[in-house]
Amino acid sequence: MTSSGFRPLDEKSLVEYIKATPALSSKLANQLHGLQIKEVGDGNLNFVYIVISSAGSFVIKQALPYIRSIGESWPMTKDRAYFEAMALREQRRWCSDHVPEVYHFDREMAVIGMRYLEPPHIILRKGLIAGIKYPLLAEHMSEFMARTLFFTSLLYHDTTEHKRAVAEFCGNVELCRHTGLVVFSDPYKVSQYNWWTSPYLDHDAEAVREDNILKLEVAELKSMFCERSQALVHGDLHTGSVMVTPDSTQVIDPEFGFYGPMGFDIGAFLGNLILAYFAQDGHADQVNDRKTYKEWILKTIEQTWNLFHKKFTALWNEHRNGSGEAYLPEIYNNPELQLLTQKKYMQDLLHDTLGFGAAKMIRRIVGVAHVEDFESIVDASKRANCERQALVFAKMLLKERRKFQAITEVVSAIQQEQS
Amino acid sequence: MTSSGFRPLDEKSLVEYIKATPALSSKLANQLHGLQIKEVGDGNLNFVYIVISSAGSFVIKQALPYIRSIGESWPMTKDRAYFEAMALREQRRWCSDHVPEVYHFDREMAVIGMRYLEPPHIILRKGLIAGIKYPLLAEHMSEFMARTLFFTSLLYHDTTEHKRAVAEFCGNVELCRHTGLVVFSDPYKVSQYNWWTSPYLDHDAEAVREDNILKLEVAELKSMFCERSQALVHGDLHTGSVMVTPDSTQVIDPEFGFYGPMGFDIGAFLGNLILAYFAQDGHADQVNDRKTYKEWILKTIEQTWNLFHKKFTALWNEHRNGSGEAYLPEIYNNPELQLLTQKKYMQDLLHDTLGFGAAKMIRRIVGVAHVEDFESIVDASKRANCERQALVFAKMLLKERRKFQAITEVVSAIQQEQS
Numbered sequence: 119m120t121s122s123g124f125r126p127l128d129e130k131s132l133v134e135y136i137k138a139t140p141a142l143s144s145k146l147a148n149q150l151h152g153l154q155i156k157e158v159g160d161g162n163l164n165f166v167y168i169v170i171s172s173a174g175s176f177v178i179k180q181a182l183p184y185i186r187s188i189g190e191s192w193p194m195t196k197d198r199a200y201f202e203a204m205a206l207r208e209q210r211r212w213c214s215d216h217v218p219e220v221y222h223f224d225r226e227m228a229v230i231g232m233r234y235l236e237p238p239h240i241i242l243r244k245g246l247i248a249g250i251k252y253p254l255l256a257e258h259m260s261e262f263m264a265r266t267l268f269f270t271s272l273l274y275h276d277t278t279e280h281k282r283a284v285a286e287f288c289g290n291v292e293l294c295r296h297t298g299l300v301v302f303s304d305p306y307k308v309s310q311y312n313w314w315t316s317p318y319l320d321h322d323a324e325a326v327r328e329d330n331i332l333k334l335e336v337a338e339l340k341s342m343f344c345e346r347s348q349a350l351v352h353g354d355l356h357t358g359s360v361m362v363t364p365d366s367t368q369v370i371d372p373e374f375g376f377y378g379p380m381g382f383d384i385g386a387f388l389g390n391l392i393l394a395y396f397a398q399d400g401h402a403d404q405v406n407d408r409k410t411y412k413e414w415i416l417k418t419i420e421q422t423w424n425l426f427h428k429k430f431t432a433l434w435n436e437h438r439n440g441s442g443e444a445y446l447p448e449i450y451n452n453p454e455l456q457l458l459t460q461k462k463y464m465q466d467l468l469h470d471t472l473g474f475g476a477a478k479m480i481r482r483i484v485g486v487a488h489v490e491d492f493e494s495i496v497d498a499s500k501r502a503n504c505e506r507q508a509l510v511f512a513k514m515l516l517k518e519r520r521k522f523q524a525i526t527e528v529v530s531a532i533q534q535e536q537s
Numbered sequence: 538m539t540s541s542g543f544r545p546l547d548e549k550s551l552v553e554y555i556k557a558t559p560a561l562s563s564k565l566a567n568q569l570h571g572l573q574i575k576e577v578g579d580g581n582l583n584f585v586y587i588v589i590s591s592a593g594s595f596v597i598k599q600a601l602p603y604i605r606s607i608g609e610s611w612p613m614t615k616d617r618a619y620f621e622a623m624a625l626r627e628q629r630r631w632c633s634d635h636v637p638e639v640y641h642f643d644r645e646m647a648v649i650g651m652r653y654l655e656p657p658h659i660i661l662r663k664g665l666i667a668g669i670k671y672p673l674l675a676e677h678m679s680e681f682m683a684r685t686l687f688f689t690s691l692l693y694h695d696t697t698e699h700k701r702a703v704a705e706f707c708g709n710v711e712l713c714r715h716t717g718l719v720v721f722s723d724p725y726k727v728s729q730y731n732w733w734t735s736p737y738l739d740h741d742a743e744a745v746r747e748d749n750i751l752k753l754e755v756a757e758l759k760s761m762f763c764e765r766s767q768a769l770v771h772g773d774l775h776t777g778s779v780m781v782t783p784d785s786t787q788v789i790d791p792e793f794g795f796y797g798p799m800g801f802d803i804g805a806f807l808g809n810l811i812l813a814y815f816a817q818d819g820h821a822d823q824v825n826d827r828k829t830y831k832e833w834i835l836k837t838i839e840q841t842w843n844l845f846h847k848k849f850t851a852l853w854n855e856h857r858n859g860s861g862e863a864y865l866p867e868i869y870n871n872p873e874l875q876l877l878t879q880k881k882y883m884q885d886l887l888h889d890t891l892g893f894g895a896a897k898m899i900r901r902i903v904g905v906a907h908v909e910d911f912e913s914i915v916d917a918s919k920r921a922n923c924e925r926q927a928l929v930f931a932k933m934l935l936k937e938r939r940k941f942q943a944i945t946e947v948v949s950a951i952q953q954e955q956s
Contacts, residue, residue: 272763277714280763285707291700298696298862307867330874337878341863344691344699345766443717444760448726455749459756 381470737921800889
């Protein structure tokens, strides 16, 4: 791939870039002196600049042709910015309340200019570590997932529309391939990038690599991830891809977006909430034992799925006579059958969700990229205990997922793991 | 779509076309006088000309922008010829023994020039109606299916290769959509194109339209058909897409080709053999009761699956350390696990095969396009009896497919249906 027009921005060249880009400079009322520019990219992949003037603000995100946290030794196409911009626009089309607006996209430079999510927005994961409750989180996230997944599936798309969109997002193969490796492969083999809380979890990591039944189930999930174009998924919907205040929930960073199984998104979100839950004992102290906070996390897990279920099936019922070609109304033409098909669809989706959620948990404990929920627990032995509980639960969930009929059963199983 | 350079050929303009096309005229040693040209398209879709001179021969197939058997009232993109040519080349790459060579392709004109499958090649379906045994059929078809499906799956492809190919064949959406409608939709609703042996099967057709459990299962198959990019499937692999002699088996007409579930091809072939089986009583007479022929069909069904299983898993074992990314050798690293994963993969594939096979049977009895196996039974009452047995069996197979562990159990169930 040529990068003829590409150059990495720094704080100085960024000002020139903004000056030359009306879609950006107009957001600042063309007042470019006294700009505040701050690089804040704390993710693994990109550079992120916050740009603020007295007249306005935005965020500039630039993808570089490698993974930022690892360096040029792990190249990754900067064209991911194109798919991120596409996914942001599509998701905002269906759920404008929870997706920030894109002001500007420059494919050559791999630059996205978008809404600055101003304070008190913080990354949800940091809020969960701090023990902050977000009473609207389940409501908002279920809304985001129900709407973005429903409207990009064959429940709403006709076949022509669907195949066109699937083909377009096949182009994001490099990021799909990366996800496939770090989620479904690396944790199950010896890999130079894997790490864990050693020596405490040495045996646990080895047990993951030697668990035939686990690997058998992971193969099925990987094949679904690689082969099934069910809807446009965010592709990386963990609690670090969500920014929150008590009133606002904004989903960012869909650069791993592609047409994949819906359960991959729902599982990522719920799986990361479960990780947050198991990390709480590591954050407990004499001032706050985190007990009621843990209850809140469990409640949020339960509500997120139940509200998702309610909203998704409501959209389905509302659009039953629409252009979607999966369940033609002339065939699925009686209430009993409609109920039967929805029940089966949602049950299968729950099982996919639990499987993918479990896989996402496992890879955060023994794979390459860990989560701050655990990493911020300074005492290694305490951290390892939290991680082990999460790992034991995730392995069970991945293997036994088809036995769960409702999210309440999952919540009970989480509680049992700690009793 | 513009059709600027497109014109339908007739026997006269075809000669001019050949003259202007070196890839074709050279096949005839540039001797164009005394050409024999015969239009033989007996399929539903295209015009097919056999061109023979003293020096050589070929077939010219031209797609028109509608379905030939229905007329301009059912338009269908002529670009299907492009995907047919692509699929023929890809399948021949992996299985040159059973796929005819393409000499020439003209996308604008939607013309394919390819090997003429000379007598005594006949359409397999006609051979099955005539009661002719093909001792190598199972061997050859299992070879075709094992090789074309394996080498275009993630067992052989890396992710990049796979997504590129999937995206390309997403372009064949119009034919996919057509298949989706005629196989998974039309038979289950009132449709102007549906027909059946009336009045004998009126009740049976209605029962299909009112069978909630059947429709529930069909929805799952349709979603797999639309969403799962497992391998490059032929897309229409019934016994009318195969030409045979006692020594040769050639698979033609992959214009419905796309990346879909493998079971769709295997099911199409086996389902059509089962239709041929149930039609035999309608072809029996005092000279030939067809009993031993029916035994041969059952044997062929059994051998086709078993040989497919053997060849497919042998390819898998042979390429275990190759570029395929579904089962990385560092993870699937012990014989017990390898056996376990293969067993699960092949069991799932058998169930997909039985489901799709059953759906293909049903649509040939109560949907728009029927099969000559039954249509050639002149006595309508006798024909209806044969069709009803096939329909009853297919409905059971579609609903109960997950209970079958081996193809021998399917064969026993077929025999029981007739006892």
